[in-house]
Amino acid sequence: MEHFVWDSIAAPLLFEGAASSSRNVLLQRLWQQKPAALLNCVAEYLAERPGRAGELLEVVLEVKGLMSALDLAPPSLAVELAALAAQRKLLDLDKWLAARLSKDANRGMFMAATLTFLEVQLAGLADGRLVAAPPSGRGSSAAGAGQPGVSALSAETSTTFLRGLYTAGASVVPGLAAQLARVLELAKKAFPAAEAALSAAAASSLGAGAADSGLAAVGGAFPQAIELEANSYFRKLYNERQPVDELVAQLKAFKAGNSHQQLVFACMVHNLFDEYRFFPNYPDTELDTTAALFGALLHHQLLTNITLGMALRHVLQALAQPPNSKMFRFGLGAISQVKSELHLWPKFCERALAIPHLKSMDPALCSYMEKIVRAGGEGSAAAAASGDATDLTGAASSKAVGPGEAAEAAVAPGGKDSSAAASSNVPNGIPSSGKGAAEQPGTSKDRSK
Helix, strand or coil: CHHHHHHHHHHHHHHHCCCCHHHHHHHHHHHHHCHHHHHHHHHHHHHCCCCCHHHHHHHHHHCCCHHHHHHHCCHHHHHHHHHHHHHCCCCCHHHHHHHHHHHCCCHHHHHHHHHHHHHHHHHHHHCCCCEECCCCCCCCCCCCCCCCCEECCCHHHHHHHHHHHHHHCHHHCCCCHHHHHHHHHHHHHHCHHHHHHHHHHHHHHHCHHHHHHCCCCHHHCCCHHHHHHHHHHHHHHHCCCCCHHHHHHHHHHHHCCCHHHHHHHHHHHHHHHHCHHHHHHCCHHHHHHHHHHHHHHHHCCCCCHHHHHHHHHHHHHHHCCCCCCHHHHHHHHHHHHHHHHHHHCHHHHHHHHCCCCHHHHCHHHHHHHHHHHHHCCCCHHHHHHHCCHHHHHHCCCCCCCCHHHHHHHCECCCCCEHHHCCCCCCCCCCCCCCHHHHHCCCCHHHHCC
16 A cells, blocks of 8 residues: 555655645655655665655755654665765764664675665766766755766765775675675776775774774785784694683784784684684684683673674574584583673573573573573663664574574585585684685685585
């Protein structure tokens, strides 16, 4: 019924007809009663009519609903509206993008929508199908931005989008790193005069983004020198039996250190996650060491935002494996390191308690988590206010882990079943798939043969 009303009445009035009192009344009514439904219909309508989002911006400005529209619209439409509003100086794009990425429970979906929008727009600019609209004064029309043949992007807005995506860690979200690298290159072709600013935006994850989240550099790969240095610390841990506490102390110092140290920290965290799929092949001693390191990173709060959510998800996936498996051993070892932090993650506890065999394997741990769930989790409100709660609980809260999900939990981040990896003995460093991995013995590459 909503689509019938939209297709037969609302769309012609809003987009095809001239301004009139009846149009204004209909618009106000639709917006007041069902803004989300209206925006969903608009998104479908505009998907078949590219270049007309500027008209929607005028509509939401009429009803004074810009911020509501940005919150309620589907991600693809919200991104385009934000770009147009930023062009007209109606929106602080940097601030809005950071907030949206921070609060979204599924940031991969929003990041993907943002990257697709950027790729389409920048490809059109790079090959001449679209022209860039110059920025204009506050509130005035931006020289046709959002109209057919005119891009919603300028060099400034493109730089802002890329800076936000790199800082939030899009370069390590599975499936997005290659697209992010393509978008960066398209932006440099579309705006050659802004190449320096675009490169700086892509490197922004080396500052707060890398220090806070432990995320990778441009395109998800690190310079070879950084890879080699990061792997040297792992070799000390596994081959020279350096205590985990000593390595964690070094990681703390790196996270708070200069840009080079922050990059080493980011590389080490990235490589540890990249190695997750091979944990079932580790000897027991090395597996226990890895579990202790994984748990220590959580205990000392060295992971935040996306990497915190990823780490908690990995622990849950491991705990969902059969009790006699190496992955369950890893999960139990990791969670034993963070008992004092579990009260911050009540949703994580809910999902852990839904794993059928966990209570029989560690009744004391389950009893403690049950108390946390009943209490609602001390500190969860503070975590939510800081913007991190969505990640750490969202990664572990969408639904309980059931018996039927064990197979899904065994699937590695790269899409391969972890049990399919060929066995290996002692892990000799934990190199990623970056350039440095090729020169290291005992790498992920070796294990996949």
